[in-house]
Amino acid sequence: MNMTTDLEKEIESFINQAMQTWNVPGLALVVVKDDKVMLSKGFGIREIGKPNQVDEHTLFAIGSNTKPFTATAMGLLVQDGKLAWDDPVTKYLPDFKLYDPHATALITIRDLLCHRAGLGTWAGDILLSSNYSTEEIVRRIQHIPPDYSFRAGYGYSNLMFITAGLIIEKVSDMSWDDFIQQRILAPLGMNDSVTNARYFGDRTNIAVPHEDIKGNLQTVTQHAETHVGAAGSICASAADIALWLRMQLNNGSLDGKQIVDSAIIAETRTPHTPMKLRAMEKKLFPSRHFSAYGLGWMLNDNNGRLSIRHTGGVNGMLSITLLIPEEKIGIAVMTNKLPNAAYIIVPHYLTEVLLGLPPKDWIQVYTELEQQENQRAAQAQTQKADSRIKDTHPSLALEKYAGAYDSAILGGATVSLVGDALSGEAVSKQSGLHIQLQADESISGTLEHWHYDTFLCKWHDPVLGESLIPFISDGQGEVAEFHVKIREDWIDPLEHVFKKL
Numbered sequence: 001m002n003m004t005t006d007l008e009k010e011i012e013s014f015i016n017q018a019m020q021t022w023n024v025p026g027l028a029l030v031v032v033k034d035d036k037v038m039l040s041k042g043f044g045i046r047e048i049g050k051p052n053q054v055d056e057h058t059l060f061a062i063g064s065n066t067k068p069f070t071a072t073a074m075g076l077l078v079q080d081g082k083l084a085w086d087d088p089v090t091k092y093l094p095d096f097k098l099y100d101p102h103a104t105a106l107i108t109i110r111d112l113l114c115h116r117a118g119l120g121t122w123a124g125d126i127l128l129s130s131n132y133s134t135e136e137i138v139r140r141i142q143h144i145p146p147d148y149s150f151r152a153g154y155g156y157s158n159l160m161f162i163t164a165g166l167i168i169e170k171v172s173d174m175s176w177d178d179f180i181q182q183r184i185l186a187p188l189g190m191n192d193s194v195t196n197a198r199y200f201g202d203r204t205n206i207a208v209p210h211e212d213i214k215g216n217l218q219t220v221t222q223h224a225e226t227h228v229g230a231a232g233s234i235c236a237s238a239a240d241i242a243l244w245l246r247m248q249l250n251n252g253s254l255d256g257k258q259i260v261d262s263a264i265i266a267e268t269r270t271p272h273t274p275m276k277l278r279a280m281e282k283k284l285f286p287s288r289h290f291s292a293y294g295l296g297w298m299l300n301d302n303n304g305r306l307s308i309r310h311t312g313g314v315n316g317m318l319s320i321t322l323l324i325p326e327e328k329i330g331i332a333v334m335t336n337k338l339p340n341a342a343y344i345i346v347p348h349y350l351t352e353v354l355l356g357l358p359p360k361d362w363i364q365v366y367t368e369l370e371q372q373e374n375q376r377a378a379q380a381q382t383q384k385a386d387s388r389i390k391d392t393h394p395s396l397a398l399e400k401y402a403g404a405y406d407s408a409i410l411g412g413a414t415v416s417l418v419g420d421a422l423s424g425e426a427v428s429k430q431s432g433l434h435i436q437l438q439a440d441e442s443i444s445g446t447l448e449h450w451h452y453d454t455f456l457c458k459w460h461d462p463v464l465g466e467s468l469i470p471f472i473s474d475g476q477g478e479v480a481e482f483h484v485k486i487r488e489d490w491i492d493p494l495e496h497v498f499k500k501l
Helices: 005-021 063-079 101-106 125-129 134-143 158-172 176-188 238-249 262-268 279-284 342-354 362-386 419-423
Strands: 026-033 036-044 210-213 216-219 291-293 298-302 305-314 317-324 329-335 403-407 411-417 433-437 444-451 454-459 466-473 479-484 496-500
Touching: 005 026, 005 036, 005 342, 005 362, 026 238, 026 342, 036 238, 063 158, 063 176, 063 262, 063 305, 063 317, 125 134, 125 158, 134 158, 158 176, 176 238, 238 317, 238 329, 305 342, 317 342, 329 342, 342 362, 403 479, 444 466
Parallel strands: none
Antiparallel strands: 026 036, 026 329, 210 216, 291 298, 298 305, 305 317, 317 329, 403 411, 403 496, 411 433, 433 444, 444 454, 454 466, 466 479, 479 496
16 A cells, blocks of 8 residues: 555644644654555654754654563563573562562563553552662562452553563663663664663754643653663654564564564564453444453454554653554554643554544544543542631641651652741741652652641642642651652552651
8 A cells, every 4th residue: 555645645634633632742653554664754843932843753752662672672582592481580580579479479571561460550650750770669569569469450560561671681681771772773773762861862853741731731851860661761763663663563574684583573462461441442442352461562453453552651752553463554653742642543543544444533532532531630629629628727736747757669758847837837828848758859849738637749840740648647646657649640549658757
C-alpha cells in the first residue's frame, strides 16, 4: 500500500484537528507498512512560546514504550545462553526480596516482565522520583505489601522492570544503558535516540514536556537524574522508532540482518498475564475478545487481528507504539503534552484507514469521554471540599507535629515550623508547617490546616499536585505518625506511613 497525496493530506488534517482539540504543542508520527516507511513526520512545535518545529528527528521521552526494549534485551541474554526466562531472580540478585518470602523464592525473570508479581499497579512508583540508587530502590521493594497473591492477578509494576534492568547489568557486565545502546539502538541504526535524557549531549532537537496545571498549559521538568531506567527512560525520534517497528514486524530482522532471534520476538508476544476487559474497552471495541500482557508488550485482538502495543507516560509526555503483524503495520505516536487523547486516537484512526475500514469519529468519542471524566473529577473535588469540617483546629500545638519521621518504603521525612507558626502566631492558611521527604529534595511542600489533625499538602512540584495528610496521635498528647498518598491517580496509589522518631 502506497501513501497517496490525498491520503496523506487526510491523515494530516485529522492529526491537526486532534492536536487542536487537546491543545497539544507537538506530535511526531511514524507509519510503517510492508517494511516501508509510509509516513514519518513531525507536527507542531517543540516548546510553547518558541518557533522550533517538531520533525522526524525530534527526540521525545517515550516512557514505558521502553519496556519492550528491556524485555527484548533480556531475550538477547537468553539467546546468548547467559540466562533463562524461568531462572529465579535471586540467582542473580541474591538479596532481592518481596514482602512475601514465598513469592521471593518463586519469582522468576519471566515474572518481572509480565506484571504478575503481586504488586498493585504503580505501587511504590514515587521511589522512581527519588535520589536513591536503583539498587536501593529495589531493596525497598520488600516493604511494599502485595495487592494480590503472587501470579494471581495483574498489577502494572515499574519496579519489577527496573529490577529486570539490574539483572541485565549483572549478567552482561555493562550498564542497562550501555547494553541497550550496544545491542539494540546501534545495530538498528537508531542514532538520534538515547537511553536517558542525561545523555542528550549536544543534541538540541528535543521536545519539551508540557502539562495542564490547573487549566494552564506550562512546561514541566524532564527529570534526567531519576532511576526510571529499564522501566521507561528512553528518548527516541520518529525516524528511529521506524527502524524498531520494522525490526519487530520482520521478526527480529532489519535489512537482511538478524538482530534478535525470531523465537525471542515470539516469546515476548506470548500472553502471560490475563488483563480484564474493562466495560469502556468493550464499548469502544465491541469485537475485542481478550487482553493480556506478554513480556514487555500489551496484547489484544483488534478487528480480528492480533494487536501488539504499549503506551508511555512520563512528566509532560504521552506516546504509543502499535504493531499489527498480520498486516505488517506499525504505528508510533509521540506527544509533548499530558494529558491528551490525541496520542491514543491517532492510532485508532490510522488502523481503520489502513485496514480499509470506515473510521469512527474518534475525536467526538474521546471528547465525550473526557467531558464525562471531567464531570467525575469535578464531583470528586466537590465531595472533597464538602467533606471538610469547618471551624476545627488541630488537637495539638503545631510544634507537636514538627519533627523527624521515617517510612520503610520512602525513608525519612522532616516536618518543620515555618512563617507565623515559627514565631508562635495563630495558624493561618498561608503559614504553618513544611514537609520535606528524604527521598528527593523535589518532594517537598507546605501544609495548610484542613480539619482536625489533617493537613492539606501543596507540593512544590506542580506535577505532584496536592495531598491530604492525616496525623495520628498516640493518645498521650504526642504525634505517632502521618499517612500520605502522593498523586495516587497518576504516580503512586500507596498510602505511605511515616512513623515519628
